[in-house]
Amino acid sequence: MTVKVPVVRNILEANEQMAEDNRRVFRDAGLLVINLMSGPGAGKTSLLERTIDALRQEIRIGVIEGDIQSSYDAERIGQKGVQVVQLNTGGACHLDGNMIKSSLAALDLKQMDLLMVENVGNLVCPAAFNLGEDMKAMILSVAEGDDKPLKYPAMFQQCRVLIINKIDLLPYVDCHLGRMRDRALQLNANLEIFEVSCRTGEGLDPWFDWLRRQVRERKAEVDGTKS
Amino acid sequence: MHEMSIAQSVLDIVLQESHNHKVNRVLSVAVKVGELSAVETESLRFCFDFLTKGTLAEGARLEIERVEVTCHCQECGSNFTVQELIFACPICKSPRVEMLSGRELSVESFEAE
């Protein structure tokens, strides 16, 4: 006899559960957590280096480095003297909640105001896996072309911030900044967009200011719930 | 790109529920996949067929329902289907919209004996 069994379960439920656990840990520690995503080589580690250099005197930053393989990026960040842990996914195309959870023992969250998670370089898969972060941010470099928002809509749709990097290369590539912006905003009108060069430093100050404000707001939120 | 792990999660859910419902063979599995879930249908089917070999879901049909992207306009209150990836209200043109569907990834039901 054939029976029909109703199920209705989220296929990603295991990950969602882990992300929720992480979120609780982050809330208790009172820090801001940002999941930084992009295609390979768009400039995630470069942006982290610049950000740490600019803000380390005022904000205690920690980094989780996600890569398929190697500890090269964590070594780059480690040279800055901040807390960093390297995660190797061993082939997986994205970080997931469980990997983040397993890395937390190596970090002292109480000594941190801001935790930046550098996801695996990939414009598709990381968008599907929540880590327990407060917000998702992404980098798109001008060298990748202004058609990318429409080819990889899911990531643009979910991010709070879009950093357009490598604007120093604009004279050498066929990328129309206005069109890139418009296409990104068409997918998500709430996107906060910064146009920067991690090479020359151009355009980074507004990003630093914005980040300062986010960290401050998180602090105020935490203090508010305590009193 | 991670269709293998998605397929594995589908199978885990189905095997667990099969056990709970004491069935011997799974004939078909119905899943919902949102258009913005970044999951490729044919690849998912391939991975599912591969993983089910030697389990009680071997040979089971994977029935995939794609779910279109819909939004709610926070300005005028209308609900609409997103066409050509334009996340703005077709009635009042407002970009202040909230996604209602399109990211689904769920096992809805399965048939078994």
Ligand SMILES: Nc1nc2c(ncn2[C@@H]2O[C@H](COP(=O)(O)OP(=O)(O)OP(=O)(O)O)[C@@H](O)[C@H]2O)c(=O)[nH]1
């Ligand atoms: N011209 C130019 N090059 C840049 C800029 N930002 C980063 N790069 C270069 O781009 C390359 C990749 O930068 P990374 O910071 O390693 O990029 P990533 O996103 O961390 O790369 P993966 O972790 O491998 O995905 C490096 O050679 C950087 O020096 C920029 O603003 N302009």
Ligand SMILES: [Mg+2]
């Ligand atoms: Mg990197």
Ligand SMILES: [Zn+2]
């Ligand atoms: Zn409207």
